[in-house]
Amino acid sequence: MTQPGAPVSESSGSPTGAPSVPLIELNGLTVRFGNRDILHGLTASLRGRAIGLLGPNGAGKSTLINTLLGFYKPTGGSAKVFGQDIGTNLRNIRSLVGYMPENDAFISKMNAVSFVQMMGELSGLPSRVALERAHEALFYVGLAEARYRQLGTYSLGMKQLAKLAQAIVHGPKLLILDEPTNGLDPSARQRMVRMVREIRDSREMRIVLCSHLLRDVEDTCDEVLILKQGQIAHYSDLDEERRSNKRFVELEIYGANGDFTAAIEKLGCECAVTANRMKMVLADGVETRDIFRIAAEQQVRIRRLNFRRDTLEDIFLKAMES
Amino acid sequence: MAVYRRNYRPYSGAQTPEWSRFLVLFRYSRRNLFRSRFLTGFLVLCFFWPIACMVWIYLAHSASFLAKLGLPPELISIDNKFFFLYMTVQGVLSFFMTAFAGPGLISPDLANGSLPLYFCRPFSRAEYVLGKSSVLGILLSQITWIPGVILFIIQASFAGASWTRDNLWIAGSLALSSLILIAILSLLSTALSAWVKWRIVAGALLVAVVPFGAGLAEAINAVLRIDAGHFFDLRYLVATVWTNLFLVDNERAVSVGQAWIAILVYGSICLWLLMRKIRAYEVIR
CATH class of the missing domain: 3.30.70.100 (Alpha-Beta Plaits)
Incomplete structure (x- = not known):
């Protein structure tokens, strides 16, 4: 057994003070697929507790997230998460991150407990701890009663919650949510937003929320990066904006x-x-x-x-x- | 924390070593695989031939049995040909086992889009492939080299030290021929199931690919009046290597070295196909 990844207490933002190291730092980050530039030289330093990534469809929000997770290789520039370069410390970064993808992502023949437990174990939790935390995570997201049901039988809203559970089971320092309210009915959406706010306010985790729904971002985030055609169209500190307004x-x-x-x-x-x-x-x-x-x-x-x-x-x- | 408190709780305890994470995938995949009763039944079926061989070895050393039949002891010989036959039968069973079990390992992950969930963790694509392939590796080992080596040990215990000393290479051949088979079948089935996300189709494709290759090889050889068509016949290539490993006399149109190279090329192609598909997200350029 080893102790979990790199120390992040300084960079993850203490519960009392502002973080000294930016959560995400982009230095001319460029991502190109074939001849198409998807992200053009993004430069930003994001320090908020909950950062919203906004933009119309195709603006590059998900590509940015996927690049930060190492799914796509930058063709230019660099990016850092918790001060660690995505090119050299990817494994370390991944051990600090919980990710809830936009699309359906589950294993149909598994029940929710086994699924979340397996994801916990893959993140490095010992088996017994992973089982215990899988139950906790499923209770936390509100799937307690359905946790022994096969994921294939879940409704869309329940699948979203199961994805959230697998993202938090290992206690990440950063939770990346890609369109978490996609396809949810109004009450399920409200529940999801409330949960994200709770997680943000617990100050145990920083959040990056990617959405094209302004309301979701406004309800949950204190910092917003607006992307348009792969470029930063606007950066806004919502807290500051609220104060100045x-x-x-x-x-x-x-x-x-x-x-x-x-x-x-x-x-x-x-x-x-x-x-x-x-x-x-x-x-x-x-x-x-x-x-x-x-x-x-x-x-x-x-x-x-x-x-x-x-x-x-x-x-x-x-x-x-x- | 008690579950009823429903608070988020960070984790700061010990973690498992990184090298062992692929075993998590192995454990869960194997558990999922053995939910199928058919697979369990087929696995049991795969042990019938090794058991028959074991009985054969026993009878071959039973003087009273041979006397009853009026056969000289040297008529039923346990030698390289015997073990080659054992491997041939088990090889066919391994192929069908792979066709059934292999596609179910990766196809569901691709069909349900769960790869990003694996790769957003400190878990690499190579570990994923290793974890999934090791399920097949262990499963096929159980029906190929492990019973084969047990048979060899049983034979050695009956035949004595001098036989064992002279035929120790057979044990090596059993292990090596099994490893070749396991590697190529695992790679082929995982690569096919990575490209065809529907499990049943991937299984059917695997069953079709090998006979198709053999048919294509025969057609090329007949039309062009050459032997090079055999390079499309994976079954033939593996058999060529096996006959060499077991020192069985068999005239082959393809040399052993060429067969080895062709198998390596096929393995590399499968690995390349696999690594192209096993990604969190597919990039559409």
């Missing part, structure tokens, strides 16, 4: 006159008024309570106040238009 406020007001707008502008805010609506960007140091104070002084009624922020859809559409 808090400065943008929409008001529905009644009884206002020019004085109210002037008073607001005096605080250094930018305003635009249309009928009963007012949009403003709060200046530094100005809080909403200042708005309420001025409204009270001017006897202006505020019916509604919204922090309007760019949704991921806005960000995505902007990236696609660029």
Whole structure:
């Protein structure tokens, strides 16, 4: 028996602080199949706890994941996962990763327990430990009652859950999910998203989620890389984006006159008024309570106040238009 | 952790050595294989001939039995021809065993797209092929060289030290001829099942490939009036090597060296085909 792979505590992000080594580092990564460039010189440094890979179909999301897992060889540039080069430390990287592929991937003549146990053993778990953890993983994903059924008899949603179970059975440091909600009905999708969020919040695992469903990524990720035609179209730190968008406020007001707008502008805010609506960007140091104070002084009624922020859809559409 | 807590729990315990991971695949594949009653029955059937040979060896050394039949002891001789015959019968059974068991090892993984699940782990393609092939290797060993060597030991125990000393090479021939057969059958069946994802079709293809090769060889030889057609007949090539290993007199159109090279070429082609298909994802250029 040997101890598990390389130490990653520093790179995997401690539960308390930001990681010192990026989770994924891309340096001009290029992948070419025949004469087609699938990924063109991607360069990025991703450190988030949950990273979303977004893009339309054929953007290169799955190719990027498959390259990080060593399924495809880069034709140019390099990539690192947990600071380890995929060209030289692939086996080490794979021992730290749990992967849930997009397509059907199972062994039809096996029940879920045997399947997940085997995958655990292939990852290096001793047989008894793998069996114990297979049961735990299947309970965790919600397949407890069906765990002795053959995988071939599972519904699509159950197969997705079984794939998730095999991806986490060995306790990876990084969980790569390729379209985890593909083909799921709304309730199964919600369950899957909730589980991914739980895993993210447990801080035991970092997540890379590849999807073309913006909602899934928005619900689960704190960092987004948008790909378009094999290139990085946009990189977005969603947490940062959420924070910065808090400065943008929409008001529905009644009884206002020019004085109210002037008073607001005096605080250094930018305003635009249309009928009963007012949009403003709060200046530094100005809080909403200042708005309420001025409204009270001017006897202006505020019916509604919204922090309007760019949704991921806005960000995505902007990236696609660029 | 108790399962009812339903929390994710990281793992930081000991891991198994990397070299032993292919044995996991071997163990599970073998377990899956023996779910088939037909296979178990056929395996039992494969032991009938070795048992018959064992009885034959016993009777050959039973003076009272020979006396009853009025036969001189040297008439039933246990020699290289006897072991060659043993291997020929077991070789045919091995072929059918491979046709049944071989495709079921890899085809389901390809049909169900499970290869990415293997290769996203610290587990290589070579280990995968080794793990799957070793199932066939052990299975075919059980019906070829292992009973063969046991027969040799039984014969040696009856015949005495001088016979054993003079015929020790037969044991080597048994092992080597079996290894050639096991290697080529394993490679052929795994390569075919990697290309034809449907298990039954892959099995049928394996059964068809060998007679087809023999037919093609005969056709080429007859039409072109040459002997080179035999290079398409894998059965003939293996038999050529075996006759040489067991020192059985048999006029062969292909030399032993050529047969060895041809077998190696076929093995290499199978390995190449196999490695082209055994990938996490197929790249469509």
